[in-house]
Amino acid sequence: MELKSILSKDQVNQFFKDGFLKIESFYDKQKDIEPIQYHIYCIIGLLLKKYNIDFQQLPYSSLDFDSGYQELIAADRKIGGEVYDALKHVPSFLRLVCNEKHDAIVAQLRQTTLPGIANGGYGIRIDNPKEEKYRAGWHQDYTSQFRSLDGIVFWSPLIKITEELGPVQLCTGSHKDGLVPVHAQDPRYPDKSGAYGLVFKDEANLVRRYPIAAPLSEPGDLILIDYQTIHASGYNNSNRSRWSMQMRYFNYEEPTGIRIGWKGSFAAGNAIKEIHPELMF
Template identity: 45%
Template sequence: MIEDAQREFFAKEGYLLIKGFYDFDTDILPILRDIHRIIGLVAERHGISLSREEFSPERFDDGYPTLLATNRRIAGEVYDLVKQIPSFLRLISHPKAEALFRDIRGTDHAGIGAASYGIRIDNPNEEKFRSHWHQEFVFQPQSIDGIVFWTPLLPIKPDLGPVVILPRSNLDGLCTYVRGTTYAEKAGAYQIGIHDEDAVVARYEHVAPLTDPTDLLIMDFLTIHGSGYNTSGRSRWSVQGRFFNFRDPIGMKVGWRASITAGTEVEAIFPDNFVSAE
């Protein structure tokens, strides 16, 4: 599905941007329509009047800033509900995506981890829930040769905070992590960070690809990456899915565990890769 040069680039650099991987009308547009409808339904449920025009792909999220400004918990309902729409689930399990994963990893048995997919809504100037530097395998311990599939739902410009990737970091194995130091003020899994993060991050180049809906950005489960800072006036909407290889011996050893957000205790799985916060 990809050229040999792309395959080699992914293996070496730990990421690959594939332009126009999905079809806009068939794959992306239905998701945008459903998000627009859900925003309206949540507003109706809470008696909030929205001043917005009819649906358009460019402004599919009209009304969401009003919900966010009114009550963050109400906006949180949108965050939870958009992960339940069939159009989104079809994209996550798209036959092309599965075929690409199988092709790259040379496996006949791909999986999608429990609680490993969603639609992120990164609001402007909000740090608490921003995804900081991490490797996916620590948070998604299904197989060490897993791949993140990332697609934006609006054009990603520099001020929206593109994904920042550290090329070739995948070649250096799993980092050492710590909970409750640099990110102690964050919630849940967001408290886990790379030990001696500044020194680790400084060893690598930083790249932040600009992407459009239909583009697919894939990242190795060991590639260090994080969300950029959204300094725009609009939320950044993106789709994340994660495939893993059932035949990976490390995944088999740990039992293809679910996402940390599903309650998996990663410190118990990776005791040699965690240090005490003291």
């Protein structure tokens, strides 16, 4: 099936030069974003009742869709994980994951007729204020996702991202230098596990080599990130959780993906040392 090219020549060039690309107003707020926000609001309401938390949600609005969430995690931080898991099954979100415009972008950037969606590679992140345990440190998505080497992350916020909320941080041009070896557990944060526990070899000096970009964004915007671009979640220094969506696509025709059988990484239960022992140090 032939897909229509969506990105301009300048946008394509910028993606390949920087390893990421911000596209303003890519999604329709009313059609694509607000149904997801409303589902989040409803799930929070159900859990407030389930756990008998005495809090009256604000009337629904796209600006306050997360009303009651801080009260949930204040009562028990584990309830935040229940929200996170529930949101993976919301139809409005899954419809966005499978948006045909995503297929077209992958086809255009990767010159493929076979784009794929990484199972276990999509979800809605909730980065809570001043919480380090689940903050994603410096990483490349390929190492924690696999599937194929030239995948693309579709990153989009559900609230307006300010400096205080902590925008995603990107090492400009780092994708050109290939994959970086990792250690499976960051000694600085022994409570982090899985993909959150990964740390680069000589990380501080590695990151200093690149200009850091931290683009601000708002609902409807899209940031495309190359699987090999070094990036990290920003620090949330606000009093509100940072809500964002990640949807990961890959190219079936890429040789590394074919070699490993398009296997996934942590979410698929595979250890890096088993699939890519050369990436461990």
